[in-house]
Amino acid sequence: MTEQKQKLEQQLWNIADSLRGNMDGNDFKNYILGFIFYKYLSDKMSLFANVILEPDNLKFNVIDVETETGTEYLEAIKGEALDSLGYFLKPNELFSELTRRGNADGKAKFILNDLAKVLTNIEQSTMGSESEDDFGNLFEDLDLTSSKLGKSENAKNELIVKVLSYLNEIDFDINNTESDILGDAYEYLIGMFASGAGKKAGEFYTPQQVSKILAKIVTVDKTKLKSVYDPTCGSGSLLLRVAKEVSDVGTFNGQESNPTTYNLCRMNMIMHNVHYKRFDIYNEDTLENPSPSHIDQRFEAIVANPPFSANWSASPLFLSDDRFSAYGKLAPKSKADFAFVQHMVHQLDNNGTMACVLPHGVLFRGAAEGHIRTFIIEERNYLDAVIGLPANIFYGTSIPTCILVLKKQREHNKDILFIDASQGFEKVKTQNYLQDSHIETIVNTYKERKTIDKYSYVAKLSEVAENDYNLNIPRYVDTFEEETPVVLAEVSKELKTLETNIAKTDATIADFCKQLNIETPF
Missing domain, CATH: 1.20.1260.30 (N6 adenine-specific DNA methyltransferase, N-terminal domain)
Incomplete structure (x- = not known):
């Protein structure tokens, strides 16, 4: 086959x-x-x-x-x-x-x-x-x-x-x-x-290596899904990847603002034998105009790779929108990352899991983003895990990214798992690439939820609070490698040996110059 x-x-x-x-x-x-x-x-x-x-x-x-x-x-x-x-x-x-x-x-x-x-x-x-x-x-x-x-x-x-x-x-x-x-x-x-599309690729495609991680995480301990949703679905690759991890998915739901990509997504669904009655893809800006058929639904699995730090209106009118009102603040106009997170949290079912890819800045930026991040952890306790990915694995951008995993009903509600997978990759030409072994390590670490030296750390909520809800991964996963101590006596000995060898080489060169009847270069 x-x-x-x-x-x-x-x-x-x-x-x-x-x-x-x-x-x-x-x-x-x-x-x-x-x-x-x-x-x-x-x-x-x-x-x-x-x-x-x-x-x-x-x-x-x-x-x-x-x-x-x-x-x-x-x-x-x-x-x-x-x-x-x-x-x-x-x-x-x-x-x-x-x-x-x-x-x-x-x-x-x-x-x-x-x-x-x-x-x-x-x-x-x-x-x-x-x-x-x-x-x-x-x-x-x-x-x-x-x-x-x-x-x-x-x-x-x-x-x-x-x-x-x-x-x-x-x-x-x-x-x-x-x-x-x-x-x-x-x-x-x-x-x-x-x-081969460079920056344009980000408009319609999430690399399969990343899709696999997200799909495997939202399907942990599940063999069937009632529904899966992607608010920035592109060509639908993420939605379809989730279906490969379970025996059955009831409905595929997504929204895409680009009309060309929206058409490609619907074609992709049909080409994968997803019956037209089982998918609902909507063509509009998710934040500004969410699908009327989606907004009142709650989905069992949510996966997304939103456009990194995109612009949005951040209109004050959204403060009365159920997706954002509880937080008291909106994501900045120039960085819609947390607006997408808020939207997905609103759409997530109580028994569901969401996993989304975001730029590293969401982990530590302050102001309104810091307020929203704190609310999600302190007031709602939805954040389950933070996974740092290698740089240069997405088409068209080399920035390092992370995966946030959120649940409304967490089994491990006293801590947050941090994984630093930033060094686990293979370089393929100019792109960094996650092999199956790297993906397996990430997913298994998430499942087992344990501290691994220089790779993962299970942080108590109190520890996260002490860090003012800053989620920057190096604060929790210590990847520092001690340098080999320098023994000065050995360095002195090596220098003396070098001096002796240099003197011997100079003498040899001087002898050659004498035989050739030319001036020595030193």
Whole structure:
């Protein structure tokens, strides 16, 4: 299975890498991922319809949409497809059919207009149905008129036909319900594009190494989750990673402010076989305009990698918002980190766990942030653990980060665990990388909750209070390494030996100079 997965990942990446030409990888990402998604929807539609048509010995792709009989078949299939799949495609709108038309007579035929109509029709097929919000505007970032695809219409068409043709040759094996190879390959592609996107990557992707830590922490001692939530969900990688740690997740919930990334997240959910009725992703700024369907819910697991020290309005009106009112102060306008924490605490269920990645500054900055931090620990006693991560493990920023773990009902409510994992990494090219062994050490230390010399420390709440609720990890985990004592007598002996050796070398050089009848250099 691993070999098949790796083969598919490599095939997809080779196609993406070879066809994008001079286009920026972050721009081409929207096209290649969008077309893979279109092929997936087509293959899924064919598979679903063929099962319905099997008693009539028919195949979906041979139904004539122009006949009365064909229309009757399609109407019957559409009703069931909208309920089960959430969308509908006609036989002449299938990926394979568009690819065939684009390669008629062995030449690239013009299909851009037809393709644009098909993508619009997929979205419109859901109008008035339960899945309308989940499929609406999904393909709006596939701008087939963009000059980035080519200078002329024919050049654009030729590139698109090539992409479709290459993808059409790959068997996505979607009828294999025992594996999620395609979903993993899709996630792999998102990660590969992120690795080359620099600072922009932070807008849509959390590195899998970090996702694993967060997912494992929020699922400790759990085999099922009623719900998981990410208020800054990006492409949804964190939400989907949580699902790999348990046997079942009831609902996936998230919010994303960037429309392009919001579309990618919904595609990613569907590509991982998450039924449209089981995910609820909302496109708005979480702090300023939280999802109306989320704000009154409480989630069993919350994971997040919010934008570091982002700006927000910090409007005084928020002091009457239930998410912030109890604290008496708002996070600064230029540093929304604690505003995200407050929002997540509000959304956390009583039996839930939240784990979020934040810049180190949240551990010790004063003023309003110090007040909020103190309130969370002293008044609410929600903070369960602080984990320091290595610097330079995120795309586009080299700053050191930390993970805060919070619970409303803590088993260990007399102390806080501190872990300094900042030195546990492998350097891969210019990036620091957490290997599985590093992740395992972090998670096991969290589970076992014990003090390990120069790595972790279980601090009593009274000790944290004595430090004025400053959570800077070096205050609790002593990583100081004593230098080897200097023995002056040995140093003196070494210096005498060096002097003797220098004198011998000088004499040898002087002898050579004498033999060559030249002046000595000293």
